[in-house]
Every structure is written in C-alpha cells, then in structure tokens.
Amino acid sequence: MNITIFNTLSRKKEEFKPINPPHVGLYVCGPTVYGDPHLGHARPAITFDLLFRLLKYLDYKVRYVRNITDVGHLENDADEGEDKIAKKARLEELEPMEIVQYYTYRYHEAMRMLNALPPSIEPRASGHIIEQIELIKKIIENGFGYESNGSIYFDVEKYHKKYNYGKLSGRILDDMLSTTRVLDGQEEKHNSFDFALWKKASPEHIMRWPSPWSDGFPGWHAECSAMSTKYLGEPFDIHGGGMDLLFPHHECEIAQSVAANGKDAVKYWMHNNMITINGQKMGKSLGNFITLEELFTGNHKMLQQAYSPMTIRFFMLQAQYRSTLDFSNEALQAAEKGLNRLLAAGRALSKIKPSEKSTVDVSKLKNEVLEALCDDLNSPIAIAILFDWVRNINSLVEGKETITEGDLKTLVTTFNTIVKEILGLVDNQDEGSKNAELTGKLIEMLLEMRVQAKTNKDYATSDKIRDELNKLGVKVMDTKDGFDWEV
RNA sequence: GGUCUCGUGGCCGAGCGGCUAGGCAGAGGUCUGCAAAACCUCGUACAGCGGUUCGAAUCCGCUCGAGACCUCCA
Numbered sequence: 001m002n003i004t005i006f007n008t009l010s011r012k013k014e015e016f017k018p019i020n021p022p023h024v025g026l027y028v029c030g031p032t033v034y035g036d037p038h039l040g041h042a043r044p045a046i047t048f049d050l051l052f053r054l055l056k057y058l059d060y061k062v063r064y065v066r067n068i069t070d071v072g073h074l075e076n077d078a079d080e081g082e083d084k085i086a087k088k089a090r091l092e093e094l095e096p097m098e099i100v101q102y103y104t105y106r107y108h109e110a111m112r113m114l115n116a117l118p119p120s121i122e123p124r125a126s127g128h129i130i131e132q133i134e135l136i137k138k139i140i141e142n143g144f145g146y147e148s149n150g151s152i153y154f155d156v157e158k159y160h161k162k163y164n165y166g167k168l169s170g171r172i173l174d175d176m177l178s179t180t181r182v183l184d185g186q187e188e189k190h191n192s193f194d195f196a197l198w199k200k201a202s203p204e205h206i207m208r209w210p211s212p213w214s215d216g217f218p219g220w221h222a223e224c225s226a227m228s229t230k231y232l233g234e235p236f237d238i239h240g241g242g243m244d245l246l247f248p249h250h251e252c253e254i255a256q257s258v259a260a261n262g263k264d265a266v267k268y269w270m271h272n273n274m275i276t277i278n279g280q281k282m283g284k285s286l287g288n289f290i291t292l293e294e295l296f297t298g299n300h301k302m303l304q305q306a307y308s309p310m311t312i313r314f315f316m317l318q319a320q321y322r323s324t325l326d327f328s329n330e331a332l333q334a335a336e337k338g339l340n341r342l343l344a345a346g347r348a349l350s351k352i353k354p355s356e357k358s359t360v361d362v363s364k365l366k367n368e369v370l371e372a373l374c375d376d377l378n379s380p381i382a383i384a385i386l387f388d389w390v391r392n393i394n395s396l397v398e399g400k401e402t403i404t405e406g407d408l409k410t411l412v413t414t415f416n417t418i419v420k421e422i423l424g425l426v427d428n429q430d431e432g433s434k435n436a437e438l439t440g441k442l443i444e445m446l447l448e449m450r451v452q453a454k455t456n457k458d459y460a461t462s463d464k465i466r467d468e469l470n471k472l473g474v475k476v477m478d479t480k481d482g483f484d485w486e487v
Numbered sequence: 488g489g490u491c492u493c494g495u496g497g498c499c500g501a502g503c504g505g506c507u508a509g510g511c512a513g514a515g516g517u518c519u520g521c522a523a524a525a526c527c528u529c530g531u532a533c534a535g536c537g538g539u540u541c542g543a544a545u546c547c548g549c550u551c552g553a554g555a556c557c558u559c560c561a
Binding site: 029030031032037038039040041042043044045073074081084169170171172175176241242243244245246247248272273274275276279280281282283284289315318319320323324325326328330331332333334335336337338339341342344348378380381383384385386387388391394395397398400454457459462463466470475476477478479480484486 | 489490491492493498499500501502508509510511512518519520521522523524525526553554555556557558559560561
C-alpha cells in the first residue's frame with residue numbers, strides 16, 4: 001500500500017517514495033534536555049512513533065534517528081543568551097552533564113510509558129562536535145560562513161543570492177531585511193538573521209571544545225545537519241519535528257546542508273502541530289505547560305484527575321497530527337472512556353464462539369484502517385473504523401452476529417495487530433505479571449461465590465461481594481452466563 | 488506590522504463539490520433481582536454575508552472571530 005505524506009516543502013500531500021527501498025531514513029528533532037518532559041514532547045514522539053510502526057508494518061527497513069540536544073541551544077535565537085543547559089546547571093549547581101543525564105533519563109522514562117518505541121539511534125550533540133566542526137569547515141570553504149571574533153556565522157544574504165533561503169517556512173528575506181534592523185549587541189553578525197555555526201565561549205563557559213576558530217561550542221542548528229547526514233546519508237527520506245521548529249531551526253538546517261553539499265538533504269519534511277490549552281499554545285513563557293509526570297499523577301492545578309499514559313496516547317491519536325489539539329479535562333476524560341471501550345472489546349474477542357457462517361466482513365477491517373493510516377497518518381479515521389468493529393465484536397459476543405472459525409482467527413489477529421502493534425495502544429490489564437495473574441484468580445474465586453449466592457437468591461451476600469470489590473477498584477459486570485470484571 | 492493556519496452539533500474531533508465519520512456527554516428502549524456493561528433508536532451541525540455550480544461544510548470574495556511563526560518552546 002502506498003503512503004502519502006504532507007510535505008511541508010511543497011505544502012501538498014505527496015506519495016512517499018523511499019530513496020533506497022526498502023530502506024527508510026527517518027530523522028526527528030528530539031528534546032533539549034534541560035527540563036522535565038511535558039505534554040508537548042509527547043506529540044512528536046507519538047506522531048513519529050506511529051509513522052515508525054506503520055512503516056515497519058509495511059515491511060520497510062527503517063532507521064529512526066532522534067537526537068538529544070545537550071549543547072548549543074541558547075536562550076534566544078539572536079545568538080545572545082545563555083546556553084539552556086549551562087543555565088540550568090548554574091541554577092542547580094550541577095555539572096552540565098548531570099543535567100543532561102538526569103533529564104535524558106526522565107525523557108526516556110516518559111516515552112517508555114507512552115509506549116513510544118526507542119529510536120534506532122539516539123545521538124547527542126555533544127558527542128558529535130567533530131562532525132559539526134567538519135560541517136562548518138565545508139560551509140566556510142564554500143564561502144557561506146564568516147568569522148567574527150572567534151565565532152562563525154552563516155551568511156544568509158550571500159546564500160540567498162545563489163539558493164533560496166526561506167523556501168520551507170515561506171519567509172521572504174527582503175521582508176526580513178526591512179522589518180528587522182535593530183542590531184543592539186549583535187555587532188558580530190553582518191545581519192540579524194545570520195545564525196551562529198560556532199560560538200566562541202566566554203571564559204566562564206563550562207561546555208567548550210577546541211576548534212580551528214576558538215574554544216567554544218556549536219550553534220544549535222549544526223547538530224541536526226551533521227548527525228542526520230552521519231547516520232542516514234545524504235539525501236535521506238523524512239525529517240520530522242514540531243511546527244515551531246519550522247523557522248528558524250529547519251530553515252537553517254536546509255541552508256547548512258545546501259551550503260555544505262550543494263543539495264538538499266531531506267526529501268520529505270513533516271511537522272506536527274501544537275497542543276493548545278484553552279485555545280492557546282502551551283509554552284514555557286506562557287506558564288501553562290503541564291509535564292507528563294503531572295499528567296500521569298494528576299498533580300497539577302488544572303487537572304481534575306490523573307490520566308494514564310495510554311489515555312494520553314489515545315487522546316493524541318484521536319486527532320490528526322497536523323491539527324492543533326486542544327487540551328481539556330473533558331476531552332481527556334472522553335478519551336479515557338473511549339479507550340477503555342476499545343480495549344474491552346479487544347479482551348472480549350476471546351469470548352466469541354465461532355459459527356457456520358459469517359455475518360460480518362472481516363476483510364474490510366485491515367484494508368480500511370491501513371488506507372486511513374497511509375493517508376498522511378489519519379489516525380482518527382483509523383480509530384473510527386475500529387469503533388465500528390467494537391460494535392461488531394460486542395454483537396458477536398452476544399451472538400447477534402456470527403462468524404466462522406477462520407474469520408474469527410483473522411479478526412483477532414488483525415484487531416490486535418492494529419491496536420497494539422501499529423497504534424501502540426497496550427492494555428495494561430493483560431500485562432501478565434505473576435501478581436496480576438494471582439489477583440485475577442482471586443477475584444474470579446470471589447465472583448464464583450457471588451454467583452452461588454445469587455442462585456440462592458442471597459442478594460445481601462452477592463451485593464456485598466460486589467460492593468467490596470468496587471471499593472477496591474474492581475468493576476463487576478454480570479453477563480448472561482456468569483460475570484465479567486475489570487480493574 | 489509581515490507571513491500563515493483555522494472557525495463543524497453540549498464537548499473533542501474527521502470530512503476537502505453530491506452518498507451528510509467516530510468518541511464522550513444527553514434522551515428513550517432491550518437485557519437484568521438490582522447495578523454495571525453491552526446492544527438498538529434519537530440530535531440533521533458546519534462563524535456571517537455574497538458569488539461560482541444542476542448541487543458547497545467542502546471552490547472564490549468580503550466581514551467578523553481565534554490562533555501560530557517572525558523571541559525560548561515539541
């Protein structure tokens with residue numbers, strides 16, 4: 001099946017054709033590890049995790065590279081402020097690499113809980129200083145970088161004369177020239193929109209490396225160009241990230257690659273949209289961001305309750321990645337209930353008894369879901385189709401619809417593959433630890449006793465068992481031929 | 488100010504010229520000792536005003552409103 005991808009470069013959906021099939025190179029901008037992972041980090045992680053899973057399902061050999069930015073990301077993009085990690089280190093009186101280590105670990109933990117598969121390679125900017133220096137050398141050789149006081153800057157104006165600066169973000173250089181002219185404290189740069197490739201470190205700056213130009217550190221944009229090329233070659237297939245990185249980060253990446261190698265490094269650019277809270281973007285400066293831990297524990301003034309990692313994942317998948325997604329308690333609670341219904345149907349599959357003939361068309365499920373996902377990752381449609389099947393599954397359990405043994409096998413495999421492997425929605429209830437197994441057996445023992453009480457019309461006892469279990473968080477449901485329960 | 492998105496039923500969210508998703512909430516019903524779950528039925532929504540068309544939520548124009556980027560952010 002062919003995948004179409006909305007390419008930011010052309011602003012159109014394009015058919016995805018890998019450069020070297022069956023191999024696919026996927027690079028996604030990862031976090032700058034100077035703070036706890038938040039709701040915003042979850043969006044690209046889940047979006048590109050879905051793409052990764054889908055591509056693998058379609059038998060592509062995917063190399064998924066997602067970086068860790070641990071140096072060079074400054075407080076503001078005028079190439080002025082302090083390095084984010086250095087600042088955090090100073091505030092916490094820690095070694096910068098302690099900050100990096102701690103928040104990288106926190107990020108990994110959160111991603112694991114969200115069931116986002118680890119990338120194939122997770123390179124760190126600080127581990128690729130040499131590659132970045134080589135890249136900068138090439139840019140200078142080709143005449144697009146200049147030295148100023150030990151720092152190296154990218155000459156955007158010169159680059160634009162030969163190539164097209166702004167083609168990704170739709171920015172027009174002449175407009176930028178006329179609207180930005182204040183150069184307070186930016187004497188090192190020829191133009192305000194020039195960006196740093198290498199920054200000379202001030203004496204007190206801890207994170208510093210030797211280079212031909214000065215002891216210093218690389219500019220923020222250099223790492224992605226250097227590392228994507230190193231691990232995926234040039235050109236490679238897909239580069240992803242949040243929409244907020246479109247400008248200047250990705251625009252600069254393009255300029256760097258083209259300036260160094262004379263050609264574009266990326267075939268398809270993909271950008272996920274933002275999470276909003278009450279219609280407004282979640283952002284550090286707005287003070288309205290929620291960390292993933294707060295979300296998982298419910299420990300935040302805006303949260304009415306805790307939301308499980310799977311609820312968050314499902315919530316995100318219910319919207320297409322290019323739409324903004326508005327966060328609210330109401331929306332998350334709806335997602336939680338919907339997810340439970342979906343997962344309950346998955347569990348109910350084992351209760352279906354095969355019949356002589358099928359009154360449902362199983363073959364359609366897989367095709368329709370894949371078709372939706374292959375259309376620029378339209379996960380909401382895929383989920384809508386799954387819910388049609390939730391209804392079918394429940395009807396099959398009740399015997400209102402029938403299915404042959406062969407079709408049932410297909411249904412079980414297909415449904416589980418889509419939900420668990422492709423959408424990555426796992427059911428915590430079937431994570432079979434010894435304890436969980438024991439608990440399950442104990443609950444069932446109690447419920448057997450309750451059935452006994454019921455047949456004896458001893459409703460006092462039967463209700464007591466149910467109420468006590470409810471108190472412990474076990475939901476009890478009677479069925480035609482017994483009972484059902486969930487935690 | 489420049490560039491660009493978007494306004495869909497109570498809420499969230501698909502749809503991108505005709506066949507009017509889905510989830511949650513709500514109403515009624517079936518089942519049941521009760522409850523829960525499940526199932527069935529129900530709401531005819533597309534910011535406003537014009538235009539194109541046999542036909543528009545979907546295309547064009549204007550108006551109103553919201554938001555994003557141009558500063559750090561995924």
